Amino acid sequence: MPAETENAVEETIHPDVETGASRLEEEGDIAADYLEELLDIADIDGDIDIEVRNGRTYISIVSDEEIEALKGLVGHDGEVLDALQELTRLSVLSATGNRSRLVLDISGYRDRRNAELAQIAKDAAEAIKGGTTSVALAPMGAYERKIVHDAIAELGLESESEGEGSGRHIVVTAAQ
Template sequence: MPAETDIAAEETHVQDDSSGAGRLEEEGDIAADYLEELLDIADIDGDIDIEVRNGRTYISIISDGESDALQELVGRDGEVLDALQELTRLSVLSATDNRSRLVLDIAGYREQRAVELTRMAKDAAERIEAGSTSVALEPMGPYERKIVHDAIAELGLESESEGEGPGRHIVVTAGQ
């Protein structure tokens, strides 16, 4: 018997009144339908929440209790989550002919990771302030690099992505 999921589409939070908000809501609904089917096939319980903010659709899958199954959907270092996000984006592309920039989070992984990345940016800033000319961070994907670039900019420092493919990483400097 497939798992029951609760799509919170009726509770979609729209914090962006731009003309693209309707398109983003549609994108969220398509993504939620796709993810609901996936959860049903895998017999995993989870609630799907859709939020539109800052010109992007954010989809979260959460569970009331401790769910090892949801953790498996995150995978090691978020690898499975990244793959599911890409598949969800492809589902939206297939239905709308528009590329999606939606962000998928499962069991709060991306939120927790953002806290870690912000701490990593602060640590790099402290090393620069202590006299290092540059600090190279671990390789990370584009979404995570953006979080770090934004955090570094807020700290008044400069950052640049270097490297190729899976080795792409951020180097933090004091700037000009």
């Protein structure tokens, strides 16, 4: 029989949080409870950190000992992580009746991927500034496309999503 695991939960609420802070705190608590149950079922040790910032709840699962197990929860290109995030959002919806925009991260994957996406945006911008009329990026999910669209806009260029389903991708062009 597997040993009982205890998952630590740490909450950080910033003073500049808007009036919906209590709703976001409740959302974080529900999400943390759901994720703790999943970790217990999978017999994975992990600490769950909850942070509310910019009107959104951020949940992180970290562990010093279960690195390989947590990699499995991220999956190839973050596919399992995205699915867990959606399941966690559904858990919050079921408990509160409110849709959630919470972001789930496991072992810093999202931070590393965000840095990669920023570099992809910079590379596309360099190609456009070098004379290429448009750059089509590899397909990516909605969350990652949003990050790239924002990075492209900050670089003074335009971007548009094209394609359908798993082939949906971004095309970058010079600003009109």
